[in-house]
Amino acid sequence: MKAAIVTIGDEILIGQIVDTNSGFIAKTLDKIGIEITEMLSISDHKTHILETFASLQNKVDLVLITGGLGPTKDDITKKTFCDYFEDELIVNQEILEHVTQLIEGFYKRPINQMNKDQALVPSKCIILKNPNGTAPGMWMQKEHTVFISLPGVPYEMKDILENEIVPKIVREYNRPFIIHQTVLTYGQGESMVAERIEDWENNLPDFIKLAYLPSPGRVRLRLSARGNSEEVLKNALSDQIKQLTELIGDIIVGYDDNDTIEVVLGRVLTQNKLTLATAESCTGGKIAQRITSVAGASAYFKGSIVCYSEEVKTAILKVSKQTIADYSVVSEQVAKEMALNVQQLMNVDYAIAVTGNAGPTKDATDEEVGTVFIALASPEMVFVEKFNFGQPREKVIDRAVNKSFEILQKEILKNVQ
Amino acid sequence: MKAAIVTIGDEILIGQIVDTNSGFIAKTLDKIGIEITEMLSISDHKTHILETFASLQNKVDLVLITGGLGPTKDDITKKTFCDYFEDELIVNQEILEHVTQLIEGFYKRPINQMNKDQALVPSKCIILKNPNGTAPGMWMQKEHTVFISLPGVPYEMKDILENEIVPKIVREYNRPFIIHQTVLTYGQGESMVAERIEDWENNLPDFIKLAYLPSPGRVRLRLSARGNSEEVLKNALSDQIKQLTELIGDIIVGYDDNDTIEVVLGRVLTQNKLTLATAESCTGGKIAQRITSVAGASAYFKGSIVCYSEEVKTAILKVSKQTIADYSVVSEQVAKEMALNVQQLMNVDYAIAVTGNAGPTKDATDEEVGTVFIALASPEMVFVEKFNFGQPREKVIDRAVNKSFEILQKEILKNVQ
Numbered sequence: 037m038k039a040a041i042v043t044i045g046d047e048i049l050i051g052q053i054v055d056t057n058s059g060f061i062a063k064t065l066d067k068i069g070i071e072i073t074e075m076l077s078i079s080d081h082k083t084h085i086l087e088t089f090a091s092l093q094n095k096v097d098l099v100l101i102t103g104g105l106g107p108t109k110d111d112i113t114k115k116t117f118c119d120y121f122e123d124e125l126i127v128n129q130e131i132l133e134h135v136t137q138l139i140e141g142f143y144k145r146p147i148n149q150m151n152k153d154q155a156l157v158p159s160k161c162i163i164l165k166n167p168n169g170t171a172p173g174m175w176m177q178k179e180h181t182v183f184i185s186l187p188g189v190p191y192e193m194k195d196i197l198e199n200e201i202v203p204k205i206v207r208e209y210n211r212p213f214i215i216h217q218t219v220l221t222y223g224q225g226e227s228m229v230a231e232r233i234e235d236w237e238n239n240l241p242d243f244i245k246l247a248y249l250p251s252p253g254r255v256r257l258r259l260s261a262r263g264n265s266e267e268v269l270k271n272a273l274s275d276q277i278k279q280l281t282e283l284i285g286d287i288i289v290g291y292d293d294n295d296t297i298e299v300v301l302g303r304v305l306t307q308n309k310l311t312l313a314t315a316e317s318c319t320g321g322k323i324a325q326r327i328t329s330v331a332g333a334s335a336y337f338k339g340s341i342v343c344y345s346e347e348v349k350t351a352i353l354k355v356s357k358q359t360i361a362d363y364s365v366v367s368e369q370v371a372k373e374m375a376l377n378v379q380q381l382m383n384v385d386y387a388i389a390v391t392g393n394a395g396p397t398k399d400a401t402d403e404e405v406g407t408v409f410i411a412l413a414s415p416e417m418v419f420v421e422k423f424n425f426g427q428p429r430e431k432v433i434d435r436a437v438n439k440s441f442e443i444l445q446k447e448i449l450k451n452v453q
Numbered sequence: 454m455k456a457a458i459v460t461i462g463d464e465i466l467i468g469q470i471v472d473t474n475s476g477f478i479a480k481t482l483d484k485i486g487i488e489i490t491e492m493l494s495i496s497d498h499k500t501h502i503l504e505t506f507a508s509l510q511n512k513v514d515l516v517l518i519t520g521g522l523g524p525t526k527d528d529i530t531k532k533t534f535c536d537y538f539e540d541e542l543i544v545n546q547e548i549l550e551h552v553t554q555l556i557e558g559f560y561k562r563p564i565n566q567m568n569k570d571q572a573l574v575p576s577k578c579i580i581l582k583n584p585n586g587t588a589p590g591m592w593m594q595k596e597h598t599v600f601i602s603l604p605g606v607p608y609e610m611k612d613i614l615e616n617e618i619v620p621k622i623v624r625e626y627n628r629p630f631i632i633h634q635t636v637l638t639y640g641q642g643e644s645m646v647a648e649r650i651e652d653w654e655n656n657l658p659d660f661i662k663l664a665y666l667p668s669p670g671r672v673r674l675r676l677s678a679r680g681n682s683e684e685v686l687k688n689a690l691s692d693q694i695k696q697l698t699e700l701i702g703d704i705i706v707g708y709d710d711n712d713t714i715e716v717v718l719g720r721v722l723t724q725n726k727l728t729l730a731t732a733e734s735c736t737g738g739k740i741a742q743r744i745t746s747v748a749g750a751s752a753y754f755k756g757s758i759v760c761y762s763e764e765v766k767t768a769i770l771k772v773s774k775q776t777i778a779d780y781s782v783v784s785e786q787v788a789k790e791m792a793l794n795v796q797q798l799m800n801v802d803y804a805i806a807v808t809g810n811a812g813p814t815k816d817a818t819d820e821e822v823g824t825v826f827i828a829l830a831s832p833e834m835v836f837v838e839k840f841n842f843g844q845p846r847e848k849v850i851d852r853a854v855n856k857s858f859e860i861l862q863k864e865i866l867k868n869v870q
Contacts, residue, residue: 047666049489050633051480052675052710054473058494063468072466073501075494077475084490143642150644168843189667191848216467225560227567249464250606258469293469314759320745321738324759328737331813331846339765342731342741342757344750348799352758352769382765396748426585429748431608 037070037211039098042088043077044113045188057102057193064197069211070098080104085116094180103188105171113185114156121176123158131155131163135170164200168192173200213266217273219257219280220290222297222442226250233283244276253438254297289445297441298326305336308452314340315353315378315389317365318408322437323388338382353377366393366403368420375411376418386448387413388440394432408436412443414451454487454628456515459505460494461530462605474519474610481614486628487515497521502533511597520605522588530602531573538593540575548572548580552587581617585609590617630683634690636674636697637707639714639859643667650700661693670855671714706862714858715743722753725869730799731757732770732791732806734782735825739854740805755799770794783808785837788826796830803865804830805857811849825853829860831868
């Protein structure tokens with residue numbers, strides 16, 4: 037079963053917003069064995085939409101379309117659906133009631149004509165309910181291809197996909213098995229990892245494919261197995277993962293598709309009843325934000341002092357004024373005090389502290405743009421590492437955050453194992 | 454001049470990573486008047502890549518391709534380039550020296566064969582230098598279409614695009630003018646904004662197009678003008694923006710394409726020499742992180758206390774234990790104390806505090822999942838608003854962060870005007 041994903045909207049083609057919907061749809065369909073053959077972003081011109089629909093007709097089984105369903109003039113997907121399917125818009129009473137309830141009941145505003153027009157749908161479409169918004173999803177078939185239109189607002193689209201579309205596909209269609217297994221590695225680059233597993237990679241069976249997904253500081257390896265027997269695939273994957281772990285177990289931090297370093301870290305901290313705090317200067321709260329993006333983080337994360345000014349470093353985090361005067365705020369000594377002080381103030385097992393200069397311009401210290409000191413305080417010790425993460429600002433912050441997680445993870449695993 | 458953007462990689466088609474490169478390329482090319490007609494993501498199979506190249510041949514002037522240039526086995530873009538252009542790979546000595554310098558000099562590792570192979574390029578290609586990585590960009594022409602291959606690592610791609618490709622296009626090609634002007638509005642939904650500007654929108658001249666770009670709590674309006682005289686376009690846009698400001702000036706917070714609420718806020722704070730701090734419970738540092746994502750934030754932002762535990766709320770933020778016992782941590786009273794205390798502790802003009810329950814499960818308090826209290830302390834007063842941001846967790850956090858910015862912005866503008 038093959039699918040294509042189409043995003044409609046000039047805002048994507050001029051780069052004003054990034055399309056995250058297609059990735060989510062792809063991941064969700066992939067899990068139920070549907071192969072995505074292509075993703076397209078096109079403009080919201082009627083002729084371009086119609087041409088795209090025609091080019092996908094009978095080439096794939098499913099076309100998932102997001103965008104262009106809002107209440108305003110530039111939203112033309114519904115009308116274009118009518119043209120393509122030779123259909124007309126009619127008022128759907130159930131949707132009209134839902135829209136009225138949402139606008140008047142939840143948002144406490146009088147309903148206007150644009151809101152009401154959200155209840156207009158092509159007469160032949162199957163409605164996919166959108167509890168979180170006013171635009172319903174629509175399912176229409178022409179010959180061998182089903183076209184599904186979804187709103188572009190991510191959480192509205194997600195709800196319809198998970199609660200309406202996936203169950204309908206699972207009920208009504210036969211699909212082959214495809215299983216992915218991810219291995220997340222940390223601290224070595226793509227070519228180093230590739231070199232270590234070269235022989236193993238060359239001996240992979242034909243029905244298992246390996247992909248490298250590198251990002252700063254880490255490489256995600258993805259094994260994909262495709263075939264008719266779920267059991268055969270599972271056993272084969274499990275066997276390959278075992279071999280891989282023997283080769284590079286020292287740099288593997290997780291095996292789950294949704295594993296991120298913060299999720300893995302959270303699991304280790306929870307299991308070992310350990311607690312964590314951060315003191316952040318140049319990362320500005322991003323380490324805390326990443327930690328708390330994981331549900332259940334309150335079990336191990338107590339908090340952070342984001343000290344973006346010298347005053348906060350001294351008054352709240354109790355870093356010694358003398359240390360700052362002697363070594364400047366971007367220094368090994370200040371990083372160390374930050375870590376030890378937040379560890380003590382928040383009464384935690386582990387504390388991570390970051391001070392540096394993310395740029396774009398050089399600050400009052402002697403250190404170059406990109407210089408970052410990361411300190412880790414554990415129950416036994418404290419240590420500091422110095423890095424230069426280059427430029428630009430965004431990259432310095434991201435690399436400092438990732439490196440902090442890596443240092444923390446390594447140190448904790450060393451102590452609990 | 455028309456362009457298409459092609460992303461190569463199975464990792465995108467199975468939704469494992471989100472393609473942010475295409476958006477950046479689109480935005481950059483759009484600024485120099487190049488129209489992006491489509492974006493495509495395709496698998497890293499040779500036949501699929503060749504088919505896509507053929508389908509774009511002579512249909513657009515430029516094809517920008519990212520991905521598939523890494524050193525590992527699944528990276529096949531270079532070989533496919535050779536097939537399409539009937540060319541062969543040769544060693545480029547300059548690139549080999551650069552790769553050697555990068556691996557041995559900067560990363561301090563011995564160079565391996567995979568690294569060395571990065572210096573293999575099609576013999577007919579024009580090299581686009583990649584100072585930040587090992588894979589160079591490649592520029593090749595066939596008939597009326599130029600194909601440009603770029604590495605998929607975002608900061609490597611960005612550097613090549615900005616420093617090699619854009620200057621080359623500007624030098625060598627004639628382009629029409631296209632100007633965009635963005636208006637960022639806050640606090641009213643898409644259909645409400647649309648209703649207020651309906652008459653104005655209906656009277657827009659043909660060469661100006663309006664788009665609505667809604668996201669939680671805000672709507673970005675984008676006016677695009679296309680034509681041959683830059684001056685005519687600029688004057689027409691400026692005139693329309695004036696009319697628009699008369700209609701909805703009360704909800705407009707910015708006019709710059711790169712304006713976000715945190716950028717606009719930073720500008721107002723800097724201009725008025727005001728300072729800011731935050732105390733964050735359920736938002737976990739995300740407000741601080743967004744504030745500090747703006748270069749120069751240290752001029753107005755002093756810091757944040759991320760208090761993810763009751764202990765940190767009482768011990769560091771000095772929230773009264775009695776208040777928590779009487780009203781629970783998710784309450785109007787605790788939010789108010791958090792704001793006032795962080796304002797005093799960090800000695801700032803404005804402080805914003807957030808406490809709530811982001812879910813997924815109900816905590817020890819009586820409040821439902823999604824309940825969030827946001828408190829603002831200004832030099833004159835303190836006030837608290839209660840919200841329910843529904844579910845899921847991610848949405849609650851994002852809406853709480855956006856609403857905090859909105860409240861802060863409104864209050865500050867009231868006081869400085």
